Amino acid sequence: MEIGEVYYNASSQWILNIVLASMILGVALDIHWRDFKAIAKMPKAILAGLCAQFVALPAITTGLTLLLDLDAGIELGMILVAACPGGAISNFVTHLAKGNTALSISMTAAASALATIMLPLNFIFWSQVNPDTAALIQSIEVSTSSLFTNLLWVLAVPLASGLLIQHYRPALANVLHKLLKVTSTLALFVFIAVAIFQNYRAFLSNFELIFIVVLIHNGLAYLLGFLAGKYAGLGVRDIKATTIEVGMQNSSLAIAIVFSQFHGEAGMALVSAFWGTWHIASGLLIVLFFSRWGNAQPTVEVKAS
Incomplete structure (x- = not known):
């Protein structure tokens, strides 16, 4: 099946690059070095979650x-x-x-740092494994080397800057984080809202297919996070953290990348947008079950400090 083109204004690409960079900077400003130190206290749990996040999920997704x-x-x-x-x-x-919220925070910090390298590497590698996606990248004239370099600059530089500011100027980091959390989120929300309004026919005409695809894909991500924690022999609270961390992808980052690097490619934009909405709903559904699971067997939570 084919999806028609979506409206895309190429002149806005530089604005999206700034929004994308500000999103990463805002995240980094809220990451503390103690979040990384906590990894040494629970290495098995974090390794299990990161393997599911950066190894199993991209590989199985490509297979799908x-x-x-x-x-x-x-x-x-x-x-x-x-x-x-x-x-x-x-x-x-x-x-x-x-x-285990401390584990979740530490996993987010570690994943955000690793993503500066692993995101472009994983995306470029696995997109070349599938002949159809490899051909699409060539057809829209995206150079994989240029893509890697661009993503590295947009992801790694803001992340490193944010970590340094947080370490050496924590008061400034706190102010900037609050500002960027609002401005970058608002800017991305406005852009997405405008894009949906301009392309509402494409969204509505493909709603059923995209919803089913995202439903299956998101469910697979939760399952991988659950199995990673289960087979690593983690406790209930840790399994909850790995399940949710792997299942709730940063689809806002994906949306920004689609419009800043792929000229708003229709299928990519639709999947990323639906993920952004659905994973919040699915996360709350997971809460309904998980909040009742394992409460009779309390476990000690390692504090990230």
Whole structure:
């Protein structure tokens, strides 16, 4: 099946690059070095979650795209979302689910740092494994080397800057984080709202297909996070954290990348946008079950300090 083109204004690409960079900077400004130090206290749990996040999910997602006969843009969007780190909202959802919030925060910090390298590497590698997605990248004239370099600059530089500011100027970092949290989120929300309004026919005409694809893909991500924690022999609260962290991808990052690097490719934009909405709903559904699971067997939570 084919999806028609979506409206895209190429002149706004530089604005989106700034929005994308500000999103990463805002995240980094809220990451403390103690979040990384906590990794030494629970290495097995964090390693299990990161392996599911950066190894299993992209690989299995690519396998899924090879099995399904979907539009190449949808498949490429699935691979991009799978290559993204977990979103910060996962920490809040883990807290609501009575999971190990300290583990969730440490996983988010580690994943955000690793994503500066792993996101472009994973995306470029796995998109080349699927012949359809590889052909699509060539057809829209995206150089994989240029893509890697661009993403590295947009992801790594803001992350490093934010970590340094947080370490040496924590008061300034606190002010900037509050400012960027509002401005970058608002800017991305406005852009997405405008894009949906301008392309509402494409969204509505493909709603059923995209919803089913995202539902299956998101469910697979939660399952991988659960199995990673389960087979690593983690406790209930830790399993809750790995499940939610892997299941709630940073789809806002994916959306920004689609419009800043891929000229708003239709299938990729649709998948990323639906993920952004659905994973919040699915996260709250997970909370309904997880908040009742394991409460009779309390476990000691390692504090990230």
